[in-house]
Amino acid sequence: MGIEIERKFLVKHLPDAIDSYPHTTIRQGYLIATDTGIELRVRQKAGRCFQTIKMGEGLSRTEIEIDLSQDQFDCLWPHTSGCRVSKIRYKVLVGEYTAELDRFDGDLAGLEMVEVEFSSVEASQQFAPPEWFGAEVTEDKRYKNKWLAKNGKPGE
Amino acid sequence: MGIEIERKFLVKHLPDAIDSYPHTTIRQGYLIATDTGIELRVRQKAGRCFQTIKMGEGLSRTEIEIDLSQDQFDCLWPHTSGCRVSKIRYKVLVGEYTAELDRFDGDLAGLEMVEVEFSSVEASQQFAPPEWFGAEVTEDKRYKNKWLAKNGKPGE
Numbered sequence: 001m002g003i004e005i006e007r008k009f010l011v012k013h014l015p016d017a018i019d020s021y022p023h024t025t026i027r028q029g030y031l032i033a034t035d036t037g038i039e040l041r042v043r044q045k046a047g048r049c050f051q052t053i054k055m056g057e058g059l060s061r062t063e064i065e066i067d068l069s070q071d072q073f074d075c076l077w078p079h080t081s082g083c084r085v086s087k088i089r090y091k092v093l094v095g096e097y098t099a100e101l102d103r104f105d106g107d108l109a110g111l112e113m114v115e116v117e118f119s120s121v122e123a124s125q126q127f128a129p130p131e132w133f134g135a136e137v138t139e140d141k142r143y144k145n146k147w148l149a150k151n152g153k154p155g156e
Numbered sequence: 157m158g159i160e161i162e163r164k165f166l167v168k169h170l171p172d173a174i175d176s177y178p179h180t181t182i183r184q185g186y187l188i189a190t191d192t193g194i195e196l197r198v199r200q201k202a203g204r205c206f207q208t209i210k211m212g213e214g215l216s217r218t219e220i221e222i223d224l225s226q227d228q229f230d231c232l233w234p235h236t237s238g239c240r241v242s243k244i245r246y247k248v249l250v251g252e253y254t255a256e257l258d259r260f261d262g263d264l265a266g267l268e269m270v271e272v273e274f275s276s277v278e279a280s281q282q283f284a285p286p287e288w289f290g291a292e293v294t295e296d297k298r299y300k301n302k303w304l305a306k307n308g309k310p311g312e
Contacts, residue, residue: 031209031220032196038188040196040209053187053196055235064187064235066228075222079211 004117005124008143010134011101011112015092018101023090026102029080033146037061041146042068042076045089049073085149094130104148111153113143160273161280164299166290167257167268171248174257179246182258185236189302193217197302198224198232201245205229239305250286260304267309269299 015021024046032040039054049068056062068076085108090101097116104111114133118124129136137143142154171177180202188196195210205224212218224232241264246257253272260267270289274280285292293299298310 032188032194032211034190034192034194036190038190038194040188053232053235055188062235064232066231072222076209076220079209079218079220 005119005121006115006117006138007124007127007136008113008115008138009129009136010143011114011132012134013132014101014103014112015132018090018103021090021092021101023088025086026089027084027086028145028149029077029084030146030149031076031079033083033150039146042073042080044073044077051076083149085145097127107152108148111148113137161275161277162271162273162294163280163283163285163292164269164271164294165285165292166299167270167288168290169288170257170259170268171288174246174259177246177248177257179244181242182245183240183242184301184305185233185240186302186305187232187235189239189306195302198229198236200229200233207232241301241305253283264304264309267304269293 026043026045028041028043030039030041032038037054037056039052041052041054043050043052049070049072051066051068051072053064054061055064084106085104086106087102087104087108090103092099092101092114094116097118099114099116101114102112116127118127140154141147142151182199182201184197184199186195186197188194193210193212195208197208197210199206199208205226205228207222207224207228209220210217211220240262241260242262243258243260243264246259248255248257248270250272253274255270255272257270258268260269272283274283296310297303298307
């Protein structure tokens with residue numbers, strides 16, 4: 001799956017008429033999530049279900065995704081209890097980029113983050129965040145979905 | 157899935173006409189196998205495919221199994237390279253019990269083990285192994301399938 005070059009920010013305020021942007025509901029839960037980066041995640045997004053496996057570290061890191069049937073998802077989902085994230089994801093144009101803006105609900109209600117993906121490190125460095133972006137949290141592990149699922153909102 | 161009460165033995169010699177007993181080919185591989193007992197295994201048995209997840213430790217240990225489609229299996233299997241076991245499993249009547257006799261192939265060719273499952277600890281203690289059973293290896297972790305997959309035949 002290659003290396004993703006992304007920057008992640010909190011949200012100072014939402015774009016006007018946020019619900020007019022394309023959006024979809026995502027819920028995901030972790031069956032396995034170790035401190036060494038091994039991960040088994042199930043996700044339901046726009047009615048489709050997936051399983052993602054992350055193994056290894058550094059350069060040997062591998063990510064595998066397979067489609068799950070609804071039945072398979074329904075069988076695995078109860079076992080993610082206590083380690084879940086639920087959110088609405090909006091696609092928002094920011095200059096030449098399509099940012100993904102996540103509004104969390106459930107235990108994480110109120111948390112909003114926006115992520116932009118780049119084709120190169122250089123492009124990521126040249127990116128000028130628009131006025132409505134908040135503090136950058138790219139390197140802050142407390143804002144990783146897995147961390148949020150396990151530990152809740154940072155600072156609470 | 158409850159607690160399994162099993163005893164496992166090496167095989168001194170095979171029962172006569174072993175191929176006349178019901179048998180099936182099993183291949184299984186591990187995508188995740190940590191020292192703390194977390195495990196993600198895929199298995200193909202008699203043409204059917206499964207995924208088994210083992211999580212937690214001790215009394216909170218959970219085992220979940222879901223059916224996989226052949227496509228899903230085919231997608232995951234290549235990622236088990238280097239951590240696989242392949243064997244033929246025979247069902248052999250031993251007194252009132254149906255023992256499972258595994259003859260391994262591939263890197264583990266020559267290894268044979270037989271396992272008997274009991275309904276109680278008492279029954280397992282009263283079990284008298286037949287003459288063709290070899291040394292008991294119930295408690296020897298080197299004979300666990302996961303260990304064999306990772307490390308090969310004990311003593312080699």
